[in-house]
Amino acid sequence: MIDVYSAATPNGHKIHIMLEECGFPYRVHYVNIREGDQFKPDFLAISPNNKIPAIVDADGPDGKPISLFESGAILVYLASKAGKFLGKTDREKFTTLQWLMFQMGGVGPMLGQTHHFRVYAPEKIDYAVNRYTNEAKRLYGVIDTQLSKHAYLAGDEYTIADIATFPWLRSSKNQGIDWDDYPNAKRWFDEIAARPAVVRGVQVLASDSKPITDEKSREMLFGATQYKRH
Template sequence: MTQAPIDVYSWATPNGHKVHIMLEECGLPYRAHPIHIGKGDQFDPGFLKISPNNKIPAITDPLGPDGQPISLFESGAILVYLAGKTGKFLPTGDRERYEVLQWLMFQMGGVGPMLGQAHHFRLYAPEKIGYAIERYSNEAKRLYGVIDKQLSSHPFIAGDSYSIADIAIFPWLRSWENQGIVLADYPHLKKWFEGIAARPAVQRGVKVLADLRQPLTGDKEREILFGSTQYQRH
């Protein structure tokens, strides 16, 4: 059966890029629908039906596991789904599979939230809070150190093979300068990063919707992303 395009509701952010890269790596047909998070598209009732947490990305696959449409939110869950659908980038052996999944959870529970906070307090917070900047910048350095140590004895995050763990972590490290990181301080990570960045599918993936993203400058956008709008019930 021919695969109909997967609809991807996304924006040019690290979490969005994870899914864009995975789709490119797997060679799956897809259509990217911009969810402009600075304008509040994430609160649209239609989007909330497939992403009740009002976060990007989300997907709708017209050909789900039972042949029926399926919608998914949470980028990590989408990566696992696409790996299962295609048989790519997630090993089938139990030991190897759990090795990948633990590093995926490391990204979802640590790298994403902590580097996101580093971005916020270093770049976007309306006031500079020294304690917060120091705390999250130091946590960024700690996480980079964990990754660098892992890569000192493995070519990829979860072992010998490129996997969804690499796909999940890479986009979050693209803004290393904004996180207060000197990439040369992490030589194993730097080598891995440059290798991932050179992959053609990765290069295509990070371009998806990128031309629509603009620097965050307006007070209205800041309020939508960081203010009371986030905490209303939608």
Template sequence: MIDVYSWPTPNGHKVHIMLEECGQRLGRDWQVHPIDIGAGDQFQADFLRISPNNKIPALVDPHGPDGRPISLFESGAILLYLAAKFGKFLPKSDRQKFEVLQWLMFQMGGVGPLLGQAHHFRVYAPEKIDYAVQRYTKEAQRLYGVMNRRLEASPYLGGRSYSVADIAVFPWLRSWQNQGIAWADYPALKAWFDRIGARPAVQRAVQVLADARKPLTDDRAKAALFGAQQYARR
């Protein structure tokens, strides 16, 4: 059984979705170990051994590529590992594969970090800095525009088929309101978002640990995520 160390965040949801889409069912083929990032679980020694960057998700597969256990951190790497393991959601031909991978990298390098900053400065920052709010809100809107234009011409981000690119991006757009987005400005992207959200595997996956998540309002949680505890030398 695959062990997933996770929390109900966009990066956690990526892996939950991928496993369910690959036909792996929670409790039968994989199990989740909650890492409460507001309580500081990500700094525990056992977790740092498999995720040295103290970020979720991480995965341990007892049946790795050579038959031995393998542990992985970084959600994009985990998606590619699972795509190779199960032979799904990453095309075989070089041309189609790299078309998908460019959009996966677009999520890893742009959508995740910059939408995360928009969310932070609009919702969690202890003081409202207009420059930061405007900068990251406009960048969020720009990225939504890039994806909208792509989906005006293609049914999926990576091309004609559903892929790891769609799985990686979808969870990040679920907090669109906190990113300063009006869906009416991005009709093709909204149609894609609704289509992905209607998939049964996606619906199952976004419920994983959903009941455990708490609002990040107390000082302890903020210190773990944004303050001294996050930046302590280890």
């Protein structure tokens, strides 16, 4: 049994989708990041960076429990455990990993900043909005170009690179994106969104997801509490 400590965010949904795709039995533990659950000692013991998601697999590689944080690392672990979605040959695996790193180092952080400055920042800073919106459009362009040549990001097989990237593109409107400008990416997005495991995965903890409107939530997510040493 795999215990998942998560919330209905793009990074959380990566792992929910992957678990559904792999068919692993799992239990979900809601981490209420609006209330500060991510700073509690029990959670920090498995996720020292105070971010969701994290997992504890009772049946680790050596038959002993293993805990993991960082969604990209968790995806690689689950793909290795399942023996799929990573590629079969070394070439396929490294190609998958480069597109996974593209998501982890570019798509996630940059689209997260785009979303923040366009939607959540307490004051509108035109420079920041324009900078990150333009970067979002650039990243969508990279994805669109790759998908003009291949069915999926890492080639012609569905992999963890697709699973990692898809949830971040679900908020395209808030990122200032017009899908008409990225037809190949839109084809890919619609195909993945229709996968049964994806449909199930994005519903995990969705009922607990609420708009960020109160000051406590803003403080927990964007305020000084984030920067304390825990």
